[in-house]
Amino acid sequence: MLSPAGWRLISRLLLLAGADVLGLLLLGPVVLGGHVDAFYGRFTSPQAGSLIIGTSRAAQGIQPAVLAATLGNRFEVTLLNYSFTLTHSPYGPAYLHSIERKLRPDAKNGLFIVAVDPWSLSLTGAEGSFPEDNSFIGQLGQVSQNPNLAYLARFQTKPLYRLLLDYATATERLHPDGWLEVTIGIDSAQVRARTARKLQDYRRLAASQHLSSGRLAALRQTIELLKQHGRVFMVRLPVGATLLQLEEQYQPDFDQRMRQTAAELAVPYLDYSAQPYATTDGNHLQRAASQDFSVRLAQDLKGYQLIPKSEIPVRK
Amino acid sequence: MLFNSLHFLVFFPIVVGLYYGLAPRWRGALLLLASYYFYMSWRAAYALLLLATTLVDYYSGYRMSQLPTKQARRPYLYLSLISNLGTLFVFKYFNFFRDTAVQLAEALHLPATAVPAFGLLLPVGVSFYTFQSVGYIIDVYQGRLEAERNFGRFALFVAFFPQLVAGPIERGGHMLPQFKRTHRFDYARVVSGLRLMAWGLFKKVVVADRLALFVNPVFNNPREHPEGLVLVLATLAFTFQIYGDFSGYTDMARGAARVLGFDFNLNFRQPYLSASVPEFWRRWHISLSSWFRDYVYIPLGGSRVAPARAYGNLLAVFLISGLWHGANWTFLVWGGLHGLYLVVSTWAKPARERLAQLTGLAAHPSLRQVLGVVITFVLVAYAWIFFRANSLSDAVFISQRLGNGWAALDGQKVATLLLDFSQHYRPELAMAGLGVVLMLVVEYFGRNRSLQAWITGQPFGVRWVGYAGLTLLILYLGIFNSTSFIYFQF
Numbered sequence: 132m133l134s135p136a137g138w139r140l141i142s143r144l145l146l147l148a149g150a151d152v153l154g155l156l157l158l159g160p161v162v163l164g165g166h167v168d169a170f171y172g173r174f175t176s177p178q179a180g181s182l183i184i185g186t187s188r189a190a191q192g193i194q195p196a197v198l199a200a201t202l203g204n205r206f207e208v209t210l211l212n213y214s215f216t217l218t219h220s221p222y223g224p225a226y227l228h229s230i231e232r233k234l235r236p237d238a239k240n241g242l243f244i245v246a247v248d249p250w251s252l253s254l255t256g257a258e259g260s261f262p263e264d265n266s267f268i269g270q271l272g273q274v275s276q277n278p279n280l281a282y283l284a285r286f287q288t289k290p291l292y293r294l295l296l297d298y299a300t301a302t303e304r305l306h307p308d309g310w311l312e313v314t315i316g317i318d319s320a321q322v323r324a325r326t327a328r329k330l331q332d333y334r335r336l337a338a339s340q341h342l343s344s345g346r347l348a349a350l351r352q353t354i355e356l357l358k359q360h361g362r363v364f365m366v367r368l369p370v371g372a373t374l375l376q377l378e379e380q381y382q383p384d385f386d387q388r389m390r391q392t393a394a395e396l397a398v399p400y401l402d403y404s405a406q407p408y409a410t411t412d413g414n415h416l417q418r419a420a421s422q423d424f425s426v427r428l429a430q431d432l433k434g435y436q437l438i439p440k441s442e443i444p445v446r447k
Numbered sequence: 448m449l450f451n452s453l454h455f456l457v458f459f460p461i462v463v464g465l466y467y468g469l470a471p472r473w474r475g476a477l478l479l480l481a482s483y484y485f486y487m488s489w490r491a492a493y494a495l496l497l498l499a500t501t502l503v504d505y506y507s508g509y510r511m512s513q514l515p516t517k518q519a520r521r522p523y524l525y526l527s528l529i530s531n532l533g534t535l536f537v538f539k540y541f542n543f544f545r546d547t548a549v550q551l552a553e554a555l556h557l558p559a560t561a562v563p564a565f566g567l568l569l570p571v572g573v574s575f576y577t578f579q580s581v582g583y584i585i586d587v588y589q590g591r592l593e594a595e596r597n598f599g600r601f602a603l604f605v606a607f608f609p610q611l612v613a614g615p616i617e618r619g620g621h622m623l624p625q626f627k628r629t630h631r632f633d634y635a636r637v638v639s640g641l642r643l644m645a646w647g648l649f650k651k652v653v654v655a656d657r658l659a660l661f662v663n664p665v666f667n668n669p670r671e672h673p674e675g676l677v678l679v680l681a682t683l684a685f686t687f688q689i690y691g692d693f694s695g696y697t698d699m700a701r702g703a704a705r706v707l708g709f710d711f712n713l714n715f716r717q718p719y720l721s722a723s724v725p726e727f728w729r730r731w732h733i734s735l736s737s738w739f740r741d742y743v744y745i746p747l748g749g750s751r752v753a754p755a756r757a758y759g760n761l762l763a764v765f766l767i768s769g770l771w772h773g774a775n776w777t778f779l780v781w782g783g784l785h786g787l788y789l790v791v792s793t794w795a796k797p798a799r800e801r802l803a804q805l806t807g808l809a810a811h812p813s814l815r816q817v818l819g820v821v822i823t824f825v826l827v828a829y830a831w832i833f834f835r836a837n838s839l840s841d842a843v844f845i846s847q848r849l850g851n852g853w854a855a856l857d858g859q860k861v862a863t864l865l866l867d868f869s870q871h872y873r874p875e876l877a878m879a880g881l882g883v884v885l886m887l888v889v890e891y892f893g894r895n896r897s898l899q900a901w902i903t904g905q906p907f908g909v910r911w912v913g914y915a916g917l918t919l920l921i922l923y924l925g926i927f928n929s930t931s932f933i934y935f936q937f
Contacts, residue, residue, distance in 0.1 A: 154923075288927075290923065290925060
């Protein structure tokens, strides 16, 4: 039997825990709104019928809302930008499984934009070992749960005060449709400095990586999977001239390889890499450029036979 | 299992609940089981090593207690020393000495014998529990302590989970009688233990782990940060990081023990307020420095020998202390540096007194005290470079560049360097500064009084609002990536 002093302690500790819970309620709107970080919201939204997949280029460069507005109901809703970063979502078994989980199993007339570039198909070190297997892409079993407790417990590593501060002051805002809006300085000096740094990073990658047969195989498997659920487009997004030059030096026949893959898999390949859109760092499109590019992409997609309106199932 | 992990948050209340719920005669067994579970949650197989150490030392102590003279007891002392120090040597030092011998042979163009390196993982806390056990054995050998006849009680003394992996290194004479007592649930005592645990957690997850965000990139790649300002900031940050980390751990250990009714010795007493290096070592990691004093320095003759021999003793003790911290030249240099500080400090004491008279400082004891604190802090912080650096060459690189680029600093350059140092996130740097200041203010406030008594004297509402504030600060500002404590590696 617990002594009165024991009960006193327990009751006071419970009160203390209650006060702490009340204090933590401040985080409620941030967490439930999916604004924990640049990724979390994509794991709290419901399964999607259409997806944009790729790395941060696609995450920032393609706006689902623009595509939806232009293409109307010519594909199965909802369209979610399920792209992350080069670290988390290069093509590989982990990303493939994550996409499988995020995709509505009954989707038949989806629109799938598969963004490709040499980096998302490259690997450092031996084949068969993919670093992203240990990230949330590889480890998160439940990708459509709000709140996503598994993500919060294992992959949300920021101190909690930063959830509030970042929400209030963030330069990054993840939209409910998965588009990552980045608001940073875009005067020419800032862009030049960022581009130089980014180029340095990618030069290091070019020196240490190789085009991976495992990743190329995973890309094929991903496209095969998505084809069962709708129409797939391979897209190479615009980048700055210097980075494009580096990509051409790193993988001179990349474009040819993608065309060949697309032809073999019978999906269109749209190459915008040399198109003159403004970037923040040579790699990611500026906010306005991302809007313009999304409009252009949507216009181009219009030219393809998507889905006749009558065939699109009405979701309740 | 780390004190700052979810695992411990579940484990500890269960142990406390069971402990006070069980009849007193079962409590020791519960604590022993819990302690082994605590240790095995890191790597189960290594609990066998802990058990082996316990068995050998129990047997040695037991046998010595049956023998009347030191001479008769000596074989059992040697058995224990060989077993304990042999374990330490194999698991911690073999590869270091092997590599050093190979390098030396290569440098002298001698044929190096192909002795294979051991691929053994260092058992967590091995230096702590072996030293605690060795202390017990020496005390029994010297006749200062009755050998413990109850094996379970002795096993608990070696493995008691709050201090198993990073101390404080307790003495048999202090702990064993406590294991014999029945500890009743004492509300005030439990609350005071929980307070200490919360404060330790604050120092660890709010201060130390945050400072590590800035320290690690610089110390792991010093050549990418050759600017004096950044290196000085990283050194200062590490100076507070290691204090927050280790004293935070100790506070949690002492708090956890107190909740269960046990008292550990104080391990830190505001060390950065020391006015001399000898004073620093009376205030920093007290359980280790007093262990070295009692079991190495005094048996070597201490200061009651010729000055040259006494200086040699000091140097030897600090070199061993450096090696105790890790099998790496960086720790050896760190220990040697502190040994040198102490030798110079002792040797130059008359000269310093004369200088104080000459400059008039002797008439201003407060000013002299402040000056002493500043100089001691700088010396200690400088030595930490060797402790933290990944290699001796890194430490030398950092040392050589501490004065680099100060003349060319202007406002913009400082702002750029600070932004770089803060990993491009200034609020974290501000939080780190705030945490350090809060930690130092609290420690300063507690230098001449019992903070626990002061808190207990406050009205109920103030106290519990304070607890809620502290726990919310920990929750909101804490970094919970389950980073290990620095001293777990020793």
